[in-house]
Amino acid sequence: MYRKFSADHIFNGYSFRQQEVLITDTAGVIVDLVCEQEAGDNIEKLNGILCPGFINVHCHLELSHMKGLVPKHTGLVDFVLAVVNERHFEEAEILSAIEIAENEMLQNGIVAVGDICNNTLTIAQKMKERLWYHNFIEASGFPPAFAELRFNRALDIYHNYAEKFPRNSIVPHAPYSVSPEIFAMINDFAGNRIITIHNQETAAENDFFEKGTGDLLRMYRQMGIDISFFKPSGKSSLQTWLPHFTKEKKMILVHNVFTSAADLSFSKLHAANCKLQTFFCLCPNANLYISNMLPDVNMLMQHSANIVLGTDSLASNDQLCMLEEMKTLQHHFKELELSTLLQWSTSNGSRALQMDNMLGSFEKGKKPGLVLIEGVEDLKLKKDAKAKRIL
Ligand SMILES: [Zn+2]
Structure with missing residues (x-):
């Protein structure tokens, strides 16, 4: 038994296809994408853009209970302090927020998630296998003296995930919260095929590594972290931390x-x-x-960077919706084409999370999920555009 779909536009993960019909089996496995004349009858006609399910490359499902808790536009240091100090809730409340947040992702057309984990609280929900996950177990600890202790803590959590799921890594939280010793352990850890790190989220991060100054000093002081051992490298954050990684890996x-x-x-x-x-x-x-800042997307594109998108957590976002991320980029970077945004959200994301053998495009044998985007005019997303999973 087959299902056949046509739409105003079909995006196959790489480009828009004209006058084509997508054929799947009843479970959603892609059988073919053929021209209309060859498709026969019983075609389900959809209004909108039909595209593969979205890949949310960066999320923290375990922070879902913090929705609306941290005020907007405080800057990164106050945001980090708020998360560290205010993340502790009753477990039942955290688990219920995790379930609601996963439902939201599913409804918004997300099929796979790169999810940051500092604890084991998301395991029960993930075992329901409604979305694909790569679990990024976060290690942090800036003073070198704690490196082994902190890495072993991450390793414990990693083993909990690895017992249940095939896709897991131990990753550094951020350049300013991980010592060179932990970076080395992460670089050497055999289980790591994909690494992710929060990079250059604030100007203070570059100030700190270049000159040893800036707002991060306030963060260490407030958290009671002694950084007297620290010597600025005189280089930007990225140019300081990236050389810790010397082995063939994907790096997000x-x-x-x-x-x-x-x-x-x-x-x-x-x-x-x-x-x-x-x-x-x-x-x-x-x-x-x-x-209230954005990255220089044009510059990233000029350097032909592989770009992917993420929602981050509900602690710093009003929703977990890839289409809302695309709308924001389209609004601030007018020349960005919808096909580019969709490629970042589908095939690029699936490559980043090493799930491109099954997700991210309408190619034979894959089961990428079918998403319908409604509310599109002249290939631009309207303010009220919505995405929903149809298979
Ligand atoms: Zn994050």
């Missing part, structure tokens, strides 16, 4: 609000030398929420 850099052209040239060279494959994940609504 998240945020990149203060990443410069020089940083991109540096990363390209280092990636080529060490066979790293880099992806730059944008979470525009979280950037607007926290600091």
Whole structure:
């Protein structure tokens, strides 16, 4: 038994296809994409754009209970302090928020998630297998003296996930919260095929590594972290931390609000030398929420960066919806084409999370999920455009 779909536009993961019909089996496995004349009858006609399910490359499902808790536009340091100090809730409340947030992602057409984990609270929900996950177990700890302790804590959590799920990594939280010793352990950890890191989310991060100054000093002081051992490298954050990674891996850099052209040239060279494959994940609504800033998307594109998108968590976003991230980018970068945004959200995301053998495009044998986007005019998303999963 087959199902056949036509739509105003079909986006196959890479480009728009004209006058084609998508054929799947009843479970949603792609059988073919053929021209209308060859498709026969019983075609279900859809109004809108039909595209593969979205890949949310950066989320923190475990922070879903913090929705609306942190005020907007406080800047990163106050945001981090708020998350550290206010994330502790009754477990039942956290679990219920996780379930609601996953439902929201599912309804908004998301099929796979790169999810940051600092605890095991999302395991029960993920075991329902409604979405695909890559679990990024976060290690942090800036003073070198705690490196082993903190890495072993992450390793414990990693084992809990690895017992249940095949896709997991141990990853650094951010350049300013991880010591060179932990970076080395993460680089050497055999289970790691994909790494992700919060990168250059604030200007203070570059100030700290370049000159040892800036707002991060206030964060360490308020958290009681002694940083007397620290010596600035005289280089930007990215140029300081990226050389810790020397082994063939995928590397997803998240945020990149203060990443410069020089940083991109540096990363390209280092990636080529060490066979790293880099992806730059944008979470525009979280950037607007926290600091009211956005990354230089045009510059990233000029450097032919592999761009992917993420929602970040409900602590720094009003919703977990990839279409809302695309709308924000379209609004601020008028020349961005919808096909580019959709490619970032589908096939690029699936490559970043190493799920491109099954997700991200309408190619034979894949089961990417079928999403219908309604509310599109002249291939631009209208304010009220909506995405929904249809298979
Ligand atoms: Zn994040």
